[in-house]
Amino acid sequence: MKIDRLIVATAIVLAGHWSPARAGDLAIVGAKVYVAPDAAPIARATVLMRDGRIAAVGAADEVAVPSSARVLDGQGAVVVAGFWNSHVHMLELPLREAASRPAAELSRALEATFTRWGFTTVFDISSIPGNTFALRRRVDAGEVSGPTILTTDAPFFPKDGTPIYVQALFRQIHAPNMEVASVPQAQARARQQLSDGADGLKLFAGAIVLRDVLPMDKAIASAIVQAAHRAGKPAFAHPTNMEGLEISMASGVDVLAHTTPTAGPWSPAFAARLVAARMALTPTLSLFEEGLKQEGAPPEVVKRFLDTSQQQVAAFVKAGGELLFGTDVGYIDVTDTRREYELMAGAGLDWRQILASLTTHPAKRFGRDARKGRIAPGMDGDVVVLYGDPARDAAAFADVKYTVRAGKVIYEAPVRPVR
Ligand SMILES: [Zn+2]
Structure with missing residues (x-):
């Protein structure tokens, strides 16, 4: 004793x-x-x-x-x-079949796509309805190894505005129609997704359809953003062009999911308006380069797009704007993040600004800064x-x-x- x-x-x-x-x-x-x-x-x-x-x-x-x-x-x-990737999708196999695929296969895919590149938290900004919830449940249960996953669940497209580049995939997998034609319809779906556990909502302020960019009706965009804000969650927008940027600002969107290389350079005054609207920006510079190359665009066109995107990033940061690192991986199959860092540095960002876009900025913007973004x-x-x-x-x-x-x-x- x-x-x-x-x-x-x-x-x-x-x-x-x-x-x-x-x-x-x-x-x-x-x-x-x-x-x-x-x-x-x-x-x-x-x-x-x-x-x-x-x-x-x-x-x-x-x-x-x-x-x-x-x-x-x-x-x-x-x-x-730990890094955040604030623009990802779960649209590739096996991740888009999260409920039915073996755990080991999902773990391997999450490693190759995210954790191998330092991402401990990812924000899926629109995928197949319900799928990312299933993936998150399996990661949270410890069955699948992966990052912390936030998701907007399904996207909101304008009526007749399912983007041309996802139409074939959605047909192939029999995805439901994700277009919204009226304010009540948008409100009902927004409420449903948020109560299902969505961490934000994503709308297409300008959707790329055949030979055209289809804008979302301002009242519908506002209804979606307000639903997100009432739940204390952020709203993301895919802006595409100047009209999409204006709709995003008018409806109170929190995060622009891309720069807008087709819109031409952003003037200091325009960048200041985006910042005054308290918007954050995900540059996705390497996405434009990769996407245009895959379409067979001539090198001078690729360069012009990149130059414009980098100018927009620089103007936005100079105006005091907050960048969130994001690559659009899961829509594109390039997982390597090296090129995005090179292009961000090429836009004039120093390594501390890039680190903030990977850590403190997303942690704060998404309300997790009491627990994430710094080592303390x-x-x-x-x-x-x-x-x-x-x-x-x-x-x-x-x-x-x-x-x-x-x-x-x-x-x-x-x-x-x-x-
Ligand atoms: Zn995307």
Whole structure:
């Protein structure tokens, strides 16, 4: 009895000095850590995670690592908060058949598409009705490995405005019609999707149909945005052209899902209007390049589109606008994020602005900044370990060694061959 008491007493005393080791502790040791885009780096730091959260971060001699913790060697590496991809879709196989596909297959696809690139949170801004809820349930249950998933569920298209580029797919899989023809119809569907668990709503302010861009009726767009706002959720818009931008502003949309390369350059005054309307912007620069190349557009056309998109991003940021990183992956099949970082840097953004678009901006915009976006005690244990320092080259954001979500390694790069 005495010995038992002694052990308990000793454990209590020790707990006062060192945190007791628990199964599942994870420590990244020896890395350079950027705790936030606007913070100075901590050299040779330790990040300790416990019970899914960040337990401590600081210089190696300030943070004790329990002997039972799994230790990741961070020497030469850089640690940043887990990334958000704020423009994705679950339209490709196997992810668009989330309810019926084997868990291992879905886990592999989520790794290849998202976690391998450092994404610990993704916002699906419109997919097949109900499908992303099913995927999220399987990830949340621990059956499928993947990122935190937010979704708008099904998109809202104008009447006769199902975009030309998704018509064949929707026919093939017998997707329901997602067009809205009246305010009551839009309100009813918006309410239904939000009560089903949607984290926002996505509307097509300008839908690309045959040889034309079909605008959404302003009253319908406003009804959808108001439904989202009443539920405390954001509204996204696919703007396409100047009219779509005006409808987005007039209806109170929160996030523009793309720049609008066909609309020509954004003047400082126009960029200031977008910012005054409190809109965030997802640039999707590499999408335009890839999409035009796949259509066989001549190089000078691709360059003109890219130049315009980059000008719009630069004008928006100069006016004080907030960027959210996003690639449209799941609509395009390019998963590699390197080109998007290169093009963002080419638009004049520095690495801290790019990091903010990956972390603090989306966390704040989507109401998760108390738990996500920075590395600090109490925050979710979502971090990315990079091979290189993005302060030297923004493309380093694409070179991921480990992705950690809720204190667990969910992606680990294969060991590199020695050259
Ligand atoms: Zn998209």
